[in-house]
Amino acid sequence: MDAAAEKLPTDLVENLPTDIENLPTNIENLPTNSKGELPVLSVRNLHVYYPVQGGLFKRKVGDVRAVNDVSFDLFKGETLGLVGESGCGKTTIAKAILNLVRTHSGEIYYGKKRIDDPGTIVIPNEKTFKIGRYRGYYAHGNYIFQRITDRFTKDLRQKIQIVFQDPDSSLNPRMKIVDIIGEPLRILKGIKKKSEIRRRVLELLEIVSLKVEHLDRFPHEFSGGQKQRIVIARALACDPEVLILDEPTSALDVSVQAQILNLLIDLQRRFNLAFLFITHDLSVIQHIGTRIAVMYLGKFAEIGTVDDIFHAPNHPYTKALLSARPMFDAELRKNRIILEGEIPSPQHPPPGCAFHPRCQEKGDHSTCNLEEPERIHLGGDHYTWCVPTGTSPKTFKGQEVIS
Amino acid sequence: MVNKMGLIQYIFRRLLVLIPVMLGVLAITFILTRLMPGDPVAALLPHNPTPEMIAAKQHELGLDQPMIVQFFKYFGDLFTGNWGVSFAIYPNAPVWDLIQEVFPRTLDLALLAVLFSSIIGIKTGKISAVHRNKSQDTFFRGSALMGVAIPIFWMGLILQFVFAHIFPIFPGSGYRAATADDPTPITYFRVIDFIIYGRWDLLWDYILHLALPAFCLTFITIASITRQTRSSMLEVLQLDYIRTARAKGCAENVVIKKHALKNALIPTITVIGMNFAGLLGGAVLTEFTFNFYGMGMLLIMAIGQSDYFLVSGIIFVITILFVIINLVVDIIYGIVDPRIRY
């Protein structure tokens, strides 16, 4: 992809379309949900690679394929859970959507607007340019776009927001709460008046059940749950449509987790938010989720509604995850699927299906280590990425109890 | 042994980084010394020279060429040992010879100071840490702070006044008695030379002359070594493995000597190395106070008289030693501390 950089054709740059907002896009056949709405966020064939440096001069010696060919849609008012072991690329997807990391290839759309930050640009006559030299432009279809980092950022940042995992470190310890929550108002909404900001911040604090007197305190004076409420209030400051929740409860006490989850469900109903809920805790996502995507080593393993995943899991990895949940019944614990081996390095993923070295069902298949699994439609919204065996949907003991 | 490969690579990389740094140092030295108001041509020629003589001398010194050419010539000359001649202090004396004569004396001072301050500083640091917040600790911490704050030349003058004037034990200034008849130098290291010649009287005289300046340098160097040893020792003493050692019944003495001190000394190595590098160039004040004719003294005289070939030669020696000692310290650090990976 990183072909020789040439000078960007001047005629293309000069003929920049003025009406950037209403450019035609090349995503067609967007799926609709049951209400007939278009997705608010669509990800298509997303790849994110991190360079690996090494050797004498810290040169790039390879890539870590953190996210490898991921596609999904997110609709208004729904919660898409992203589940997987740590290091499987969940957070990287979030960062790519928020434009905090460069994507390698693939597209991300907000509505019909393309919002990703590609590392290379492709000009219609099939020439590739390194983006770094032509900051500010990228090509799409027959047009050259101004890059989102320069053009759409402010609008976008308002519409897509994130709640980080660790509320402790995601609040600047040297800033007052009013400044922390007021920052997006000041920067993104351009509100300059201090009293106006204070009023808006107070409203937001009340939404997350905090009080007036918290306005002028510093983060270290709050408990973990309160801090997470502040983080949520900050994310809500600019009336977002999409909220990315990066393990919002995993750093909290169990008793507080439920409060935060209920608050989130509340907010979702109230503001019709779309949640991208990243977690490794299946019970949390069972509580809050609409759909679930199971990830393994940068790829989706299975995606479906909560019912599909919990009642009729198809992918062996999903089953292993489900059976690894804490259970009360000692009988059922015997039937646990114990995965062997370690997670392979994403720098050198195994050939074929990435999961096959640890798969408990690999004996049933013969080509796992040869061909990449295709996406298989299992009906409804349920898809899986596994080499088909031809046998009927598999079940395992104790599944009914889990469900 | 993956680490060994990494270490070699690290050393190589550090050496590569050294090249631009040394280039920068040389460029700055060149520019600064050429900005000095001295005029070598007039200084080296007899009174009322003819224009032809001036032109010839300029050509000989390479001063008739453009600055950039002069810089590269200077750069090349430094590495071939042709460091030019002094023109103001010892007209026509080669810079290399002058430095060769004075450098060993500064090295003697620095070595003595580093040796004594390491021995004493590590000891006091250890005692401070073990008896934390007790009277010994307070005393050593107070002395360390004094060592940082005291102007070394003031302390030198007080020592001179007390030990050379009131109680005339040590000679107050110089590096040798005025009556001393030095034999022809062989290695330029006075101690070695005197041993070779068997001149024990001169050796004793030299040691007496070294005592006061070395004491001054030792005193200020102890401070930083004590502080570093104390803090890293305290850090180590909090660690779990020390508690384990105590729990399994090790004698306190063994815990401190075998388990704690060994690990606590690793950062101290860096501090000792830095101090040594600093002393080689930073003994200027002490040498000046005691009229001890070493490299620092020569540098002050050279700067005072704008003898810029001499100045740039001395600075080259000082900076290259500083950089190399730092590099060596880092490498030792890497070898000693198995946790460090490059």
Add this chain to the structure above:
Amino acid sequence: MNETNVEVNPVPEAKLEVRKSTLKRIFSWTIRNLKFMLIPMSRIKDLSARQFEFEKIKSKRNFLQRLRSPLTILGIGLIFFIVTLAVFAPWLSPYTFKQLTAFLSPAYGPMSPAHPFGTGESGRDILGRCIYGARSSLTIALPAILISVITGVIFGIIAGYYGRWIDTLIMRITDVLLAFPPLIFALVLVGAFGPKIEMIIAIYGLLGAPFYARLVRGSVLQAKELPYVEAARVMGASNWRIMFRHILPNCISPVIISFSFDIGGIILGLAGLSFLGFGDQRLIEWGNDINKGRFYLYAAPWASFFPGLMIFITVLAFMLVGDGLRDAFDPRLKNL
């Protein structure tokens, strides 16, 4: 008469006492709750402002509490003393600046009521010169350290935040500057540009900057990986805002600590420079006095002793405060 008086008086006094204490209690309760009574909920802003003020004072009090070790107080007292000498030198000094730089006799006279610290070169009063010396030391040290800190912090943040080639470039420059021993670098610079006070300030400002750049860069490298920086980026904060509003306040405490140490260091270096005869000769400087006085060390030790003592006191004061600040900023480091 006496008895009746005694009989009558105690009753009202006791009553008064009771009333007084009740009144006092009501009064103090009122004062304490004044804000709740007077300020209705509509004036929330004021209330929270007061609360904030209160909490700020509280945390400040904590900080001061931690600063209250005897050595730190000694340091603060000494700094106060030196600053007083510097500011009020013309009033405190027994002789005027002109007299202190004039040619009088006898030179190197002993201590006497007229000259408590004796006289130095050209019969100038040592006490007066000690007092005026504080002025020149601080006049040079403070601007120099400000130059160091400001340039060092700016370059350090830029290097740490942007990384890549900018970082490499800035760090190589600091490597070069740090490869010179500071005193020698200062000597050469003074040798090249002449011993003028502006030059000396600029030289010491330049010498300190690489140190601060490294210090700040180190903490920026840590701080920029923290989630709140990423959060700020998601909130649309620009690079400059992230650097100076988010990262800098979290990286500044090591700078403040070494700031105090460094003032001491600069005063020491400055004294060394003038001791070697490279100071600005127009100023009254402690190091310069020692340089002159050392030739008469055995005959007139006071001429070099008292200026040296002043240097020692000043430097010690700043170092003590630096130590105290370090403990106060990071209580974990205390006794380390």
